[in-house]
Amino acid sequence: MSEQPPSRGERRKLRTRSALIEAAQEIYAERGDLEVSIQQITETADVGFGSFYNHFSSKAELLDAAVAQALESHAAWLDNVLSGVDDPAEVFATSMRLTGRLIRTRPRIARVLLSGRGALLTASYGHAPHARRDIESAIDAGRFVTDDIEVALACVAGCLIATMHLCDADPKATVDAVVDSAVLNVLLMFGVPNAEARRIVALPLPAVEQPARAT
Amino acid sequence: MSEQPPSRGERRKLRTRSALIEAAQEIYAERGDLEVSIQQITETADVGFGSFYNHFSSKAELLDAAVAQALESHAAWLDNVLSGVDDPAEVFATSMRLTGRLIRTRPRIARVLLSGRGALLTASYGHAPHARRDIESAIDAGRFVTDDIEVALACVAGCLIATMHLCDADPKATVDAVVDSAVLNVLLMFGVPNAEARRIVALPLPAVEQPARAT
DNA sequence: ATTATCTATAGATCTATAGATAATGC
DNA sequence: ATTATCTATAGATCTATAGATAATGC
Secondary structure, three states: OOOOOOOHHHHHHHHHHHHHHHHHHHHHHHHOOOOOOHHHHHHHHOOOHHHHHHHOOOHHHHHHHHHHHHHHHHHHHHHHHOOOOOOHHHHHHHHHHHHHHHHHHOHHHHHHHHHOOOHHHHOOOOHHHHHHHHHHHHHHOOOOOOOOHHHHHHHHHHHHHHHHHHHHHOOOOOHHHHHHHHHHHHHHHOOOOHHHHHHHHOOOOOOOOOOOOOO | OOOOOOOHHHHHHHHHHHHHHHHHHHHHHHHOOOOOOHHHHHHHHOOOHHHHHHHOOOHHHHHHHHHHHHHHHHHHHHHHHOOOOOOHHHHHHHHHHHHHHHHHHOHHHHHHHHHOOOHHHHOOOOHHHHHHHHHHHHHHOOOOOOOOHHHHHHHHHHHHHHHHHHHHHOOOOOHHHHHHHHHHHHHHHOOOOHHHHHHHHOOOOOOOOOOOOOO
């Protein structure tokens, strides 16, 4: 992962780029789109207007980078947290429980993933391939049963996204209980026996440390 | 529903309004947003530029009207088609099978519902309250079991939307089989026994006639 | 000396309105 | 005569770039 240690100049450039990406995430999370002027973006990022064009040639390009950053940051974090778990059904369920909780623990990232043009579903990197791999392992291990893995993956992503929207729109609901209820639904969908599904969604979550800053 | 028969002038006004709404749906379905100039919208609608402001005071207002129209039109059609079915589990499953098929039968409406800021999920009118009512009936009839109806509704909407996205993105898949597979997943989620769930998603669909034109 | 950031601005939109034209109602 | 649509345009953005300034590397 780490190549040449970046020079001071390279670090400065990266800081500007990160500031722009974070500003875009902030605005996107708040408003659901990037229909603001580039000037407003650079002001939010506290960066000179012209610097925008040193890094991106359009708002769409910045948006893509912002979504990709959120996806990658979250997937890497999940991978790290779950490295010690063996049972594929548990890996799957715990990933989903932790991802749902993002709306509480890292709302900016969560809202970017939610609004990100369904990126959570369809992206060829980030969370989707991880979830697919977990589902396949669970099927091979005889813990999950399903007819069509593509459809199952879509349903999982859809349940997760819709539940996160629900939590976001209705803050009086306790996020954790709602998310775990959705994960229970998904396990039942995969044919996991009721008692076993309830055990899995009540497992203690790994002690997690949010990454202080995403790259 | 029908008040005074609208005068010729009122019909003309409505025609202009409909042309704008349909143009917005067309553009929204194609691009996923309305980031085009009002001029492009009026040109698509084949309407004078200034007429826009006779009907809407901003693009956002037009977008709201376009999404609402799609939701209402679809909900009314479903209600009509399903009026003869008794078993609440069948009503629910058939609604979902027909809605999923929209991506094939009425792609413009389908894409508006998909992109409509999650309108299919959260709107207090249109499809969501129908689905809730159907689920509640099925629970009362002892056909569905679930812990939390809010979460269940979110999962249903999420599965449906994600599956429709899948069909839209991957045209080589046969829409009908994919949608029915997703509905099967949802029935299993609700604790319907496997054989019974498979019977329900294999039922013949009511002979449907698409509405020639939505109001 | 090189490279990135910042400031200022020209040119290209885009919005909202005002006034002219066309269609309807009586 | 009334009401809706259409055409033309003023004023307000907004984008992209050019040139100036500041930071880094040697």
